[in-house]
Amino acid sequence: MAARLSSPEHYDSLLDKFDTWMFDCDGVLWHGDRLIDGAVEVLDILRKRGKRLLFVTNNASKSRKSYKGKFDQLGVEARVDEIYGSAYAAAVYISSVMKLPKDKKVYVIGMTGIEEELREEGVSFIGGTDPADCTLEPFSLTNFTLDPDVGAVLCGLDVHVNYTKLSKAFQYLTRNPGCQFLVTNEDSTYPSADGLLPGAGAISAPLRFALEKDPISIGKPAKTMLDCIQAKVHFDPKRTIMIGDRLNTDILFGQAGGLSTLLVMTGITLEKDITGPNASTIVPDYVTGSIGDLRAVKAL
Numbered sequence: 001m002a003a004r005l006s007s008p009e010h011y012d013s014l015l016d017k018f019d020t021w022m023f024d025c026d027g028v029l030w031h032g033d034r035l036i037d038g039a040v041e042v043l044d045i046l047r048k049r050g051k052r053l054l055f056v057t058n059n060a061s062k063s064r065k066s067y068k069g070k071f072d073q074l075g076v077e078a079r080v081d082e083i084y085g086s087a088y089a090a091a092v093y094i095s096s097v098m099k100l101p102k103d104k105k106v107y108v109i110g111m112t113g114i115e116e117e118l119r120e121e122g123v124s125f126i127g128g129t130d131p132a133d134c135t136l137e138p139f140s141l142t143n144f145t146l147d148p149d150v151g152a153v154l155c156g157l158d159v160h161v162n163y164t165k166l167s168k169a170f171q172y173l174t175r176n177p178g179c180q181f182l183v184t185n186e187d188s189t190y191p192s193a194d195g196l197l198p199g200a201g202a203i204s205a206p207l208r209f210a211l212e213k214d215p216i217s218i219g220k221p222a223k224t225m226l227d228c229i230q231a232k233v234h235f236d237p238k239r240t241i242m243i244g245d246r247l248n249t250d251i252l253f254g255q256a257g258g259l260s261t262l263l264v265m266t267g268i269t270l271e272k273d274i275t276g277p278n279a280s281t282i283v284p285d286y287v288t289g290s291i292g293d294l295r296a297v298k299a300l
């Protein structure tokens, strides 16, 4: 049973228990470019209390560096080395875990976040924001030349997804021997500033259906994301809390990593998902309405 937080004492006890605070972003800190009320103040309180903050997002549309730009623009203090996105985790996975040979490349369905992180990791790629792929023209195999050096397809949130991109990815995954099917994450929906939109999982779904094959997913809840963080940051899982808005990514990710978990109700999860007959079997340690609630902690 999750503990519902409501009083200053509840929030104070959380600050006493945890040294490292891992924050999901979409639905926890912001919706699109609209900050959630109280988020900035609470992050300031935590920094003043000497807590280590990490930002762990499945949103692959931006690289760590361009996320730093978003944090700056929104007036939220953050360093690049505190930011871990699924585009970064995917690029590290391809270069350091999969060890894609240098003469091979990745076909990308995705945005600049994935491209910038692959470039940073020295991984060659095609597709992505290439204007030749961002077309609504019908795709024809007659005019298509298969690139035999594509050793992996990586699919993430892509607001310009189209039939050409899906068709090219399908060719590589069915005709290049050993071509790996990777996705940055599988979130079904994306909590934008004005409501829910299809998420990265909905972008790769047509390929899963056509291929009758599941991809390797690198973002939350996969351990690859935590491995990526632990390769850079030392923290004690027992004194670390993961704060998220989605049960099957953020909370599962925390639980799989032996972290404590705090669910906030400002994003994807609804009350009916955690109470009543259809409640999820994924149960966070703590629940509160919004990260802004932590402003109730006793002043220093």
Ligand SMILES: O=C(O)[C@H](O)[C@H](O)COP(=O)(O)O
Binding pocket: 024, 025, 026, 027, 056, 057, 058, 059, 060, 157, 185, 187, 188, 189, 190, 191, 198, 199, 200, 201
């Ligand atoms: O569709 C997506 O990629 C996700 O909904 C979204 O980007 C999740 O981001 P997070 O909540 O992990 O910050």
Ligand SMILES: [Mg+2]
Binding pocket: 024, 025, 026, 027, 028, 244, 245, 246, 267
């Ligand atoms: Mg979220």
